[in-house]
Amino acid sequence: MxxxxxxxxxxxxxxxxxxxxxxxxxxxxxxxxxxxxxxxxxxxxxxxxxxxxxxxxxxxxxxxxxxxxxxxxxxxxxxxxxxxxxxxxxxxxxxxxxxxxxxxxxxxxxxxxxxxxxxxxxxxxxxxxxxxxxxxxxxxSKELIEKFTPNLYSGLWQGTMALTEPDAGSSLSDLSTTAFPTDEAGVYKIKGQKIYISCGDHDACENIIHLMLARIDGAPAGTKGISLFVVPQKRIDTEESNDVLTQGIYHKMGYKGAPIAHLMIGSEDQCEGYLVGEANQGLKYMFQxxxxxxxxxxxxxxxxxxxxxxxx
Structure with a gap:
Protein backbone atom coordinates (compact mmCIF):
# COMPACT_ATOMS: atom_id res chain seq x y z
CA MET A 1 0.00 0.00 0.00
CA SER A 141 -34.77 31.33 -2.94
CA LYS A 142 -36.66 28.30 -1.70
CA GLU A 143 -37.54 27.53 -5.31
CA LEU A 144 -33.88 27.53 -6.39
CA ILE A 145 -32.87 25.40 -3.42
CA GLU A 146 -35.55 22.81 -4.19
CA LYS A 147 -34.79 22.83 -7.90
CA PHE A 148 -31.02 22.49 -7.78
CA THR A 149 -29.58 21.22 -4.51
CA PRO A 150 -30.90 17.61 -4.33
CA ASN A 151 -29.14 16.55 -7.54
CA LEU A 152 -26.00 18.44 -6.54
CA TYR A 153 -25.94 16.66 -3.18
CA SER A 154 -26.38 13.27 -4.86
CA GLY A 155 -23.51 13.79 -7.30
CA LEU A 156 -25.86 13.51 -10.26
CA TRP A 157 -24.98 17.12 -11.18
CA GLN A 158 -21.62 18.89 -11.03
CA GLY A 159 -21.28 22.36 -9.49
CA THR A 160 -18.79 25.01 -10.60
CA MET A 161 -17.58 28.52 -9.82
CA ALA A 162 -17.65 30.60 -13.03
CA LEU A 163 -15.83 33.91 -12.54
CA THR A 164 -12.85 34.42 -14.82
CA GLU A 165 -13.11 35.97 -18.30
CA PRO A 166 -10.45 36.67 -20.95
CA ASP A 167 -10.34 40.36 -20.00
CA ALA A 168 -11.32 39.95 -16.35
CA GLY A 169 -9.11 37.57 -14.43
CA SER A 170 -8.54 38.63 -10.86
CA SER A 171 -10.03 42.02 -11.77
CA LEU A 172 -13.65 40.97 -11.55
CA SER A 173 -14.82 44.57 -11.76
CA ASP A 174 -14.02 44.33 -15.49
CA LEU A 175 -16.25 41.33 -16.25
CA SER A 176 -18.48 41.76 -19.28
CA THR A 177 -20.79 38.73 -19.19
CA THR A 178 -24.24 40.30 -19.29
CA ALA A 179 -27.67 39.26 -18.00
CA PHE A 180 -30.75 40.56 -19.80
CA PRO A 181 -34.11 40.52 -17.97
CA THR A 182 -36.96 38.44 -19.39
CA ASP A 183 -40.71 38.57 -18.81
CA GLU A 184 -40.31 35.91 -16.11
CA ALA A 185 -39.25 37.20 -12.69
CA GLY A 186 -35.78 36.07 -11.67
CA VAL A 187 -34.98 34.60 -15.10
CA TYR A 188 -32.38 36.28 -17.32
CA LYS A 189 -30.79 35.66 -20.70
CA ILE A 190 -27.03 35.36 -20.14
CA LYS A 191 -24.42 36.23 -22.76
CA GLY A 192 -20.64 36.18 -22.48
CA GLN A 193 -17.75 33.81 -21.90
CA LYS A 194 -15.82 32.27 -19.01
CA ILE A 195 -12.36 30.72 -18.98
CA TYR A 196 -10.38 28.36 -16.72
CA ILE A 197 -13.58 26.86 -15.26
CA SER A 198 -12.63 23.79 -13.24
CA CYS A 199 -14.97 20.87 -13.96
CA GLY A 200 -16.82 23.29 -16.27
CA ASP A 201 -17.77 20.43 -18.58
CA HIS A 202 -17.38 16.67 -18.44
CA ASP A 203 -19.22 13.45 -19.21
CA ALA A 204 -19.39 11.94 -15.71
CA CYS A 205 -22.44 13.92 -14.54
CA GLU A 206 -25.82 14.49 -16.16
CA ASN A 207 -25.67 18.28 -15.88
CA ILE A 208 -23.20 21.01 -14.97
CA ILE A 209 -24.54 23.78 -12.73
CA HIS A 210 -22.53 27.00 -12.97
CA LEU A 211 -22.63 29.59 -10.20
CA MET A 212 -21.82 32.47 -12.49
CA LEU A 213 -21.08 36.15 -12.04
CA ALA A 214 -22.61 38.52 -14.61
CA ARG A 215 -23.69 42.12 -14.87
CA ILE A 216 -27.39 42.85 -15.40
CA ASP A 217 -27.86 45.09 -18.42
CA GLY A 218 -27.76 48.69 -17.18
CA ALA A 219 -26.25 47.85 -13.79
CA PRO A 220 -23.55 50.07 -12.26
CA ALA A 221 -19.98 49.69 -13.46
CA GLY A 222 -17.33 47.97 -11.35
CA THR A 223 -17.95 45.54 -8.53
CA LYS A 224 -21.15 47.31 -7.45
CA GLY A 225 -23.02 46.03 -10.50
CA ILE A 226 -22.17 42.33 -10.30
CA SER A 227 -24.93 39.76 -9.73
CA LEU A 228 -24.88 36.01 -9.15
CA PHE A 229 -26.76 33.51 -11.30
CA VAL A 230 -27.38 29.77 -11.45
CA VAL A 231 -26.69 28.79 -15.06
CA PRO A 232 -27.24 25.10 -15.89
CA GLN A 233 -25.55 23.55 -18.92
CA LYS A 234 -28.85 21.83 -19.77
CA ARG A 235 -32.38 23.11 -19.21
CA ILE A 236 -33.75 21.56 -16.03
CA ASP A 237 -37.23 20.76 -17.32
CA THR A 238 -36.42 19.55 -20.84
CA GLU A 239 -32.73 18.53 -20.58
CA GLU A 240 -32.14 20.41 -23.83
CA SER A 241 -29.02 22.52 -24.30
CA ASN A 242 -29.08 25.80 -22.38
CA ASP A 243 -26.69 27.38 -24.88
CA VAL A 244 -23.60 26.92 -22.70
CA LEU A 245 -20.99 25.63 -25.13
CA THR A 246 -17.49 24.33 -24.44
CA GLN A 247 -15.08 25.99 -26.87
CA GLY A 248 -11.75 25.07 -25.35
CA ILE A 249 -9.91 23.02 -22.76
CA TYR A 250 -6.90 23.77 -20.55
CA HIS A 251 -4.46 21.36 -18.92
CA LYS A 252 -3.10 22.77 -15.67
CA MET A 253 0.22 21.54 -14.32
CA GLY A 254 -0.28 19.21 -11.37
CA TYR A 255 -3.98 19.15 -12.11
CA LYS A 256 -4.06 17.48 -15.50
CA GLY A 257 -6.71 14.90 -14.69
CA ALA A 258 -9.41 17.51 -14.09
CA PRO A 259 -11.34 19.17 -16.95
CA ILE A 260 -10.72 22.94 -17.20
CA ALA A 261 -13.15 24.52 -19.66
CA HIS A 262 -13.49 27.64 -21.80
CA LEU A 263 -17.21 28.34 -22.04
CA MET A 264 -19.23 30.42 -24.49
CA ILE A 265 -22.55 31.45 -22.97
CA GLY A 266 -25.58 32.55 -24.96
CA SER A 267 -24.06 32.40 -28.45
CA GLU A 268 -27.56 31.66 -29.78
CA ASP A 269 -29.22 34.02 -27.28
CA GLN A 270 -30.83 31.00 -25.62
CA CYS A 271 -29.01 30.76 -22.28
CA GLU A 272 -31.23 31.12 -19.23
CA GLY A 273 -29.84 32.00 -15.83
CA TYR A 274 -31.58 32.35 -12.49
CA LEU A 275 -30.78 35.28 -10.21
CA VAL A 276 -29.48 34.28 -6.78
CA GLY A 277 -30.55 36.64 -3.99
CA GLU A 278 -30.62 40.35 -4.76
CA ALA A 279 -29.32 42.05 -7.89
CA ASN A 280 -25.87 43.69 -7.67
CA GLN A 281 -24.93 41.65 -4.59
CA GLY A 282 -23.25 38.83 -6.51
CA LEU A 283 -19.63 39.47 -5.62
CA LYS A 284 -20.48 39.61 -1.92
CA TYR A 285 -22.27 36.27 -2.24
CA MET A 286 -19.49 34.71 -4.28
CA PHE A 287 -16.90 35.55 -1.64
CA GLN A 288 -18.39 32.71 0.42
Whole structure:
Protein backbone atom coordinates (compact mmCIF):
# COMPACT_ATOMS: atom_id res chain seq x y z
CA MET A 1 0.00 0.00 0.00
CA UNK A 2 1.46 3.32 -1.10
CA UNK A 3 1.87 5.89 1.63
CA UNK A 4 1.00 9.44 0.62
CA UNK A 5 0.25 10.92 4.06
CA UNK A 6 0.67 10.05 7.75
CA UNK A 7 -2.40 8.93 9.69
CA UNK A 8 -0.52 9.44 12.93
CA UNK A 9 0.47 12.99 12.08
CA UNK A 10 -3.04 13.91 10.91
CA UNK A 11 -4.59 12.63 14.13
CA UNK A 12 -1.94 14.42 16.16
CA UNK A 13 -2.75 17.71 14.40
CA UNK A 14 -6.50 17.25 14.84
CA UNK A 15 -6.90 15.73 18.26
CA UNK A 16 -3.77 16.53 20.24
CA UNK A 17 -2.83 19.93 18.85
CA UNK A 18 -6.11 21.72 18.03
CA UNK A 19 -8.44 19.46 20.09
CA UNK A 20 -10.96 19.03 17.24
CA UNK A 21 -12.80 16.36 19.23
CA UNK A 22 -14.00 19.14 21.56
CA UNK A 23 -16.06 20.65 18.75
CA UNK A 24 -19.00 18.53 19.94
CA UNK A 25 -19.41 21.04 22.77
CA UNK A 26 -21.04 23.24 20.10
CA UNK A 27 -24.75 22.45 19.79
CA UNK A 28 -24.65 21.92 16.02
CA UNK A 29 -21.95 19.21 16.39
CA UNK A 30 -23.22 17.60 19.61
CA UNK A 31 -23.94 14.21 18.02
CA UNK A 32 -20.27 13.79 17.05
CA UNK A 33 -17.25 12.66 19.01
CA UNK A 34 -13.73 11.51 18.32
CA UNK A 35 -15.00 8.08 17.27
CA UNK A 36 -17.28 9.49 14.56
CA UNK A 37 -14.54 11.85 13.39
CA UNK A 38 -12.08 8.98 13.05
CA UNK A 39 -14.69 6.97 11.15
CA UNK A 40 -14.97 9.83 8.65
CA UNK A 41 -11.19 9.95 8.24
CA UNK A 42 -11.00 6.18 7.81
CA UNK A 43 -13.75 6.27 5.17
CA UNK A 44 -11.80 8.94 3.28
CA UNK A 45 -8.66 6.80 3.54
CA UNK A 46 -10.46 3.80 2.04
CA UNK A 47 -11.72 5.82 -0.92
CA UNK A 48 -8.30 7.35 -1.38
CA UNK A 49 -6.46 4.02 -1.27
CA UNK A 50 -8.89 1.95 -3.32
CA UNK A 51 -10.31 4.43 -5.84
CA UNK A 52 -8.30 7.65 -6.17
CA UNK A 53 -4.65 6.69 -5.75
CA UNK A 54 -4.68 3.87 -8.35
CA UNK A 55 -5.83 6.39 -11.00
CA UNK A 56 -3.24 9.09 -10.22
CA UNK A 57 -0.64 8.36 -12.90
CA UNK A 58 -3.19 7.25 -15.46
CA UNK A 59 -5.23 10.45 -15.09
CA UNK A 60 -2.11 12.61 -15.29
CA UNK A 61 -0.83 10.95 -18.46
CA UNK A 62 -4.24 10.72 -20.18
CA UNK A 63 -5.64 14.21 -19.87
CA UNK A 64 -9.31 15.07 -20.48
CA UNK A 65 -10.06 15.66 -24.14
CA UNK A 66 -12.54 17.93 -25.91
CA UNK A 67 -14.38 15.86 -28.52
CA UNK A 68 -17.30 17.19 -30.55
CA UNK A 69 -18.01 19.95 -28.06
CA UNK A 70 -17.90 17.72 -24.95
CA UNK A 71 -15.05 17.11 -22.52
CA UNK A 72 -14.41 13.44 -21.85
CA UNK A 73 -12.66 12.49 -18.62
CA UNK A 74 -11.33 9.20 -17.25
CA UNK A 75 -14.23 6.71 -17.37
CA UNK A 76 -13.58 5.52 -13.82
CA UNK A 77 -14.34 8.97 -12.42
CA UNK A 78 -18.10 8.57 -12.94
CA UNK A 79 -18.58 5.83 -10.30
CA UNK A 80 -16.23 7.71 -7.95
CA UNK A 81 -18.29 10.91 -8.24
CA UNK A 82 -21.46 8.89 -7.68
CA UNK A 83 -19.88 7.32 -4.59
CA UNK A 84 -19.06 10.76 -3.18
CA UNK A 85 -22.73 11.69 -3.56
CA UNK A 86 -24.12 8.40 -2.27
CA UNK A 87 -21.86 8.41 0.79
CA UNK A 88 -22.83 11.98 1.71
CA UNK A 89 -19.50 13.75 1.16
CA UNK A 90 -20.93 16.64 -0.85
CA UNK A 91 -23.36 17.90 1.80
CA UNK A 92 -21.66 16.46 4.90
CA UNK A 93 -21.34 19.82 6.67
CA UNK A 94 -24.97 20.77 6.04
CA UNK A 95 -27.87 20.25 8.46
CA UNK A 96 -29.77 17.03 9.07
CA UNK A 97 -32.86 18.65 7.54
CA UNK A 98 -30.95 18.97 4.27
CA UNK A 99 -29.71 15.40 4.39
CA UNK A 100 -26.33 16.41 5.78
CA UNK A 101 -24.32 15.11 8.72
CA UNK A 102 -23.65 18.43 10.51
CA UNK A 103 -19.97 17.58 10.26
CA UNK A 104 -17.48 20.25 11.34
CA UNK A 105 -15.66 21.89 8.43
CA UNK A 106 -12.39 21.10 10.23
CA UNK A 107 -13.01 17.35 9.89
CA UNK A 108 -14.46 17.68 6.39
CA UNK A 109 -11.39 19.51 5.08
CA UNK A 110 -9.10 17.03 6.88
CA UNK A 111 -10.85 14.22 5.01
CA UNK A 112 -10.38 16.29 1.87
CA UNK A 113 -6.67 16.47 2.63
CA UNK A 114 -6.48 12.66 2.44
CA UNK A 115 -8.28 12.60 -0.91
CA UNK A 116 -6.15 15.45 -2.28
CA UNK A 117 -2.91 13.78 -1.25
CA UNK A 118 -4.03 10.61 -3.00
CA UNK A 119 -5.08 12.22 -6.28
CA UNK A 120 -5.64 15.97 -6.42
CA UNK A 121 -7.33 15.97 -9.83
CA UNK A 122 -9.90 13.39 -8.75
CA UNK A 123 -10.58 15.10 -5.43
CA UNK A 124 -11.82 18.42 -6.81
CA UNK A 125 -15.13 17.26 -8.31
CA UNK A 126 -17.19 16.88 -5.09
CA UNK A 127 -15.73 19.89 -3.30
CA UNK A 128 -16.59 22.24 -6.16
CA UNK A 129 -20.13 20.90 -6.02
CA UNK A 130 -20.22 21.48 -2.27
CA UNK A 131 -19.28 25.14 -2.75
CA UNK A 132 -21.84 25.70 -5.49
CA UNK A 133 -24.62 24.03 -3.52
CA UNK A 134 -23.69 26.04 -0.43
CA UNK A 135 -24.11 29.30 -2.36
CA UNK A 136 -27.59 28.29 -3.49
CA UNK A 137 -28.69 27.11 -0.04
CA UNK A 138 -27.31 30.23 1.64
CA UNK A 139 -28.50 32.98 -0.71
CA UNK A 140 -30.98 31.37 -3.10
CA SER A 141 -34.77 31.33 -2.94
CA LYS A 142 -36.66 28.30 -1.70
CA GLU A 143 -37.54 27.53 -5.31
CA LEU A 144 -33.88 27.53 -6.39
CA ILE A 145 -32.87 25.40 -3.42
CA GLU A 146 -35.55 22.81 -4.19
CA LYS A 147 -34.79 22.83 -7.90
CA PHE A 148 -31.02 22.49 -7.78
CA THR A 149 -29.58 21.22 -4.51
CA PRO A 150 -30.90 17.61 -4.33
CA ASN A 151 -29.14 16.55 -7.54
CA LEU A 152 -26.00 18.44 -6.54
CA TYR A 153 -25.94 16.66 -3.18
CA SER A 154 -26.38 13.27 -4.86
CA GLY A 155 -23.51 13.79 -7.30
CA LEU A 156 -25.86 13.51 -10.26
CA TRP A 157 -24.98 17.12 -11.18
CA GLN A 158 -21.62 18.89 -11.03
CA GLY A 159 -21.28 22.36 -9.49
CA THR A 160 -18.79 25.01 -10.60
CA MET A 161 -17.58 28.52 -9.82
CA ALA A 162 -17.65 30.60 -13.03
CA LEU A 163 -15.83 33.91 -12.54
CA THR A 164 -12.85 34.42 -14.82
CA GLU A 165 -13.11 35.97 -18.30
CA PRO A 166 -10.45 36.67 -20.95
CA ASP A 167 -10.34 40.36 -20.00
CA ALA A 168 -11.32 39.95 -16.35
CA GLY A 169 -9.11 37.57 -14.43
CA SER A 170 -8.54 38.63 -10.86
CA SER A 171 -10.03 42.02 -11.77
CA LEU A 172 -13.65 40.97 -11.55
CA SER A 173 -14.82 44.57 -11.76
CA ASP A 174 -14.02 44.33 -15.49
CA LEU A 175 -16.25 41.33 -16.25
CA SER A 176 -18.48 41.76 -19.28
CA THR A 177 -20.79 38.73 -19.19
CA THR A 178 -24.24 40.30 -19.29
CA ALA A 179 -27.67 39.26 -18.00
CA PHE A 180 -30.75 40.56 -19.80
CA PRO A 181 -34.11 40.52 -17.97
CA THR A 182 -36.96 38.44 -19.39
CA ASP A 183 -40.71 38.57 -18.81
CA GLU A 184 -40.31 35.91 -16.11
CA ALA A 185 -39.25 37.20 -12.69
CA GLY A 186 -35.78 36.07 -11.67
CA VAL A 187 -34.98 34.60 -15.10
CA TYR A 188 -32.38 36.28 -17.32
CA LYS A 189 -30.79 35.66 -20.70
CA ILE A 190 -27.03 35.36 -20.14
CA LYS A 191 -24.42 36.23 -22.76
CA GLY A 192 -20.64 36.18 -22.48
CA GLN A 193 -17.75 33.81 -21.90
CA LYS A 194 -15.82 32.27 -19.01
CA ILE A 195 -12.36 30.72 -18.98
CA TYR A 196 -10.38 28.36 -16.72
CA ILE A 197 -13.58 26.86 -15.26
CA SER A 198 -12.63 23.79 -13.24
CA CYS A 199 -14.97 20.87 -13.96
CA GLY A 200 -16.82 23.29 -16.27
CA ASP A 201 -17.77 20.43 -18.58
CA HIS A 202 -17.38 16.67 -18.44
CA ASP A 203 -19.22 13.45 -19.21
CA ALA A 204 -19.39 11.94 -15.71
CA CYS A 205 -22.44 13.92 -14.54
CA GLU A 206 -25.82 14.49 -16.16
CA ASN A 207 -25.67 18.28 -15.88
CA ILE A 208 -23.20 21.01 -14.97
CA ILE A 209 -24.54 23.78 -12.73
CA HIS A 210 -22.53 27.00 -12.97
CA LEU A 211 -22.63 29.59 -10.20
CA MET A 212 -21.82 32.47 -12.49
CA LEU A 213 -21.08 36.15 -12.04
CA ALA A 214 -22.61 38.52 -14.61
CA ARG A 215 -23.69 42.12 -14.87
CA ILE A 216 -27.39 42.85 -15.40
CA ASP A 217 -27.86 45.09 -18.42
CA GLY A 218 -27.76 48.69 -17.18
CA ALA A 219 -26.25 47.85 -13.79
CA PRO A 220 -23.55 50.07 -12.26
CA ALA A 221 -19.98 49.69 -13.46
CA GLY A 222 -17.33 47.97 -11.35
CA THR A 223 -17.95 45.54 -8.53
CA LYS A 224 -21.15 47.31 -7.45
CA GLY A 225 -23.02 46.03 -10.50
CA ILE A 226 -22.17 42.33 -10.30
CA SER A 227 -24.93 39.76 -9.73
CA LEU A 228 -24.88 36.01 -9.15
CA PHE A 229 -26.76 33.51 -11.30
CA VAL A 230 -27.38 29.77 -11.45
CA VAL A 231 -26.69 28.79 -15.06
CA PRO A 232 -27.24 25.10 -15.89
CA GLN A 233 -25.55 23.55 -18.92
CA LYS A 234 -28.85 21.83 -19.77
CA ARG A 235 -32.38 23.11 -19.21
CA ILE A 236 -33.75 21.56 -16.03
CA ASP A 237 -37.23 20.76 -17.32
CA THR A 238 -36.42 19.55 -20.84
CA GLU A 239 -32.73 18.53 -20.58
CA GLU A 240 -32.14 20.41 -23.83
CA SER A 241 -29.02 22.52 -24.30
CA ASN A 242 -29.08 25.80 -22.38
CA ASP A 243 -26.69 27.38 -24.88
CA VAL A 244 -23.60 26.92 -22.70
CA LEU A 245 -20.99 25.63 -25.13
CA THR A 246 -17.49 24.33 -24.44
CA GLN A 247 -15.08 25.99 -26.87
CA GLY A 248 -11.75 25.07 -25.35
CA ILE A 249 -9.91 23.02 -22.76
CA TYR A 250 -6.90 23.77 -20.55
CA HIS A 251 -4.46 21.36 -18.92
CA LYS A 252 -3.10 22.77 -15.67
CA MET A 253 0.22 21.54 -14.32
CA GLY A 254 -0.28 19.21 -11.37
CA TYR A 255 -3.98 19.15 -12.11
CA LYS A 256 -4.06 17.48 -15.50
CA GLY A 257 -6.71 14.90 -14.69
CA ALA A 258 -9.41 17.51 -14.09
CA PRO A 259 -11.34 19.17 -16.95
CA ILE A 260 -10.72 22.94 -17.20
CA ALA A 261 -13.15 24.52 -19.66
CA HIS A 262 -13.49 27.64 -21.80
CA LEU A 263 -17.21 28.34 -22.04
CA MET A 264 -19.23 30.42 -24.49
CA ILE A 265 -22.55 31.45 -22.97
CA GLY A 266 -25.58 32.55 -24.96
CA SER A 267 -24.06 32.40 -28.45
CA GLU A 268 -27.56 31.66 -29.78
CA ASP A 269 -29.22 34.02 -27.28
CA GLN A 270 -30.83 31.00 -25.62
CA CYS A 271 -29.01 30.76 -22.28
CA GLU A 272 -31.23 31.12 -19.23
CA GLY A 273 -29.84 32.00 -15.83
CA TYR A 274 -31.58 32.35 -12.49
CA LEU A 275 -30.78 35.28 -10.21
CA VAL A 276 -29.48 34.28 -6.78
CA GLY A 277 -30.55 36.64 -3.99
CA GLU A 278 -30.62 40.35 -4.76
CA ALA A 279 -29.32 42.05 -7.89
CA ASN A 280 -25.87 43.69 -7.67
CA GLN A 281 -24.93 41.65 -4.59
CA GLY A 282 -23.25 38.83 -6.51
CA LEU A 283 -19.63 39.47 -5.62
CA LYS A 284 -20.48 39.61 -1.92
CA TYR A 285 -22.27 36.27 -2.24
CA MET A 286 -19.49 34.71 -4.28
CA PHE A 287 -16.90 35.55 -1.64
CA GLN A 288 -18.39 32.71 0.42
CA UNK A 289 -17.36 30.16 -2.20
CA UNK A 290 -14.13 32.02 -2.98
CA UNK A 291 -13.09 31.91 0.68
CA UNK A 292 -14.02 28.23 0.93
CA UNK A 293 -11.89 27.67 -2.16
CA UNK A 294 -9.00 29.60 -0.62
CA UNK A 295 -9.06 27.34 2.41
CA UNK A 296 -9.31 24.35 0.10
CA UNK A 297 -6.41 25.48 -2.07
CA UNK A 298 -4.31 26.03 1.04
CA UNK A 299 -5.02 22.45 2.05
CA UNK A 300 -4.33 21.33 -1.53
CA UNK A 301 -0.82 22.71 -1.21
CA UNK A 302 -0.27 20.88 2.07
CA UNK A 303 -1.68 17.66 0.59
CA UNK A 304 0.43 17.73 -2.57
CA UNK A 305 3.58 18.62 -0.63
CA UNK A 306 2.85 15.78 1.80
CA UNK A 307 2.39 13.32 -1.05
CA UNK A 308 5.62 14.55 -2.64
CA UNK A 309 7.45 14.10 0.66
CA UNK A 310 6.39 10.46 0.97
CA UNK A 311 7.03 9.83 -2.71
CA UNK A 312 10.59 11.10 -2.29
Missing amino acids: TQFYSKRDLKFQLFELIKADELNQIEYFKDHNRETFEMILEAADQIAQKSLRPLLTEMDRNEPQLENGKIKIHPKMKPIIQQFGKDGWINATFSYEEGGQQLPWTIHIAAGFILQAANYSASVFPFLTTGAANLIRTFG MMNEARLGVGMNGVAIATAAYYSS
